[in-house]
Amino acid sequence: MNNMWLIAIGAAAVLLAAILLIPGTQGDGDAVDVAASSDARNAETSDAGPSDTSDANVFSALSNDETAVAIDGVIAAGEYAHNVDAEGFQVHWRNDAEVLWVAMVSPGTGYAAVGFDPESRMKGANMILGAVVDGEAVWRDDYGIGALSHTDDVSRGGTDDVIAAAGREHNGYTIFEFSIPLDSGDTYDKLLEPGGTYTIIVAYNAANDSFNVRHTQRGSGEIQLDSIP
Numbered sequence: 001m002n003n004m005w006l007i008a009i010g011a012a013a014v015l016l017a018a019i020l021l022i023p024g025t026q027g028d029g030d031a032v033d034v035a036a037s038s039d040a041r042n043a044e045t046s047d048a049g050p051s052d053t054s055d056a057n058v059f060s061a062l063s064n065d066e067t068a069v070a071i072d073g074v075i076a077a078g079e080y081a082h083n084v085d086a087e088g089f090q091v092h093w094r095n096d097a098e099v100l101w102v103a104m105v106s107p108g109t110g111y112a113a114v115g116f117d118p119e120s121r122m123k124g125a126n127m128i129l130g131a132v133v134d135g136e137a138v139w140r141d142d143y144g145i146g147a148l149s150h151t152d153d154v155s156r157g158g159t160d161d162v163i164a165a166a167g168r169e170h171n172g173y174t175i176f177e178f179s180i181p182l183d184s185g186d187t188y189d190k191l192l193e194p195g196g197t198y199t200i201i202v203a204y205n206a207a208n209d210s211f212n213v214r215h216t217q218r219g220s221g222e223i224q225l226d227s228i229p
Helices: 004-020 024-048
Strands: 082-086 090-094 099-108 112-116 126-133 136-145 147-153 166-168 173-181 197-204 217-224
Touching: 082 197, 082 217, 090 173, 090 197, 090 217, 099 112, 099 136, 112 136, 126 166, 136 173, 173 217
Parallel strands: none
Antiparallel strands: 082 090, 090 099, 099 173, 112 126, 112 197, 126 136, 136 147, 166 173, 197 217
């Protein structure tokens, strides 16, 4: 009798092992599905770039964990210390003692622009205009020569002082990142000091990448740079 029970138990164990090894059964199948889902989520996150929240508040949910800034057209959680919204146009920024890093997020697929420390509307502002054309970032370093006009620094004998720039279009928005020196030494740039508070003007065109075309929307705001010990 004992031998018969041992034989029965052994046969049952062999049968159970065989079932677990059959592809598509719950034991093996769930493991494959989880791995596939994980890969899909990773691929989706990588393609999506910035942390998606909602189109009404694009990429503004940043964590408090600091991440090194990478000028790559992607806003990572913790990459920027601050952000402000002006007329649906977002400006994210971070600075050290020498460099200001900025990310602009604008509705549409046209150009985006930000001007620092204007004297009267556009006049006197250090302006950076950016766009994504055929997947590549293009930009211009401008100066406000009048209340309603601006031109590039180079044409006036100044210099293009954008250190690095990158951009991408995502879900109907344009993300444009760039870095500039706080003190470029260019006559057509403004000196920005750590700890300082500055007015900014912003503008974007919803569909046109040409910097010579009038903006679709404009706005203004204020940024405060971090003090550096």
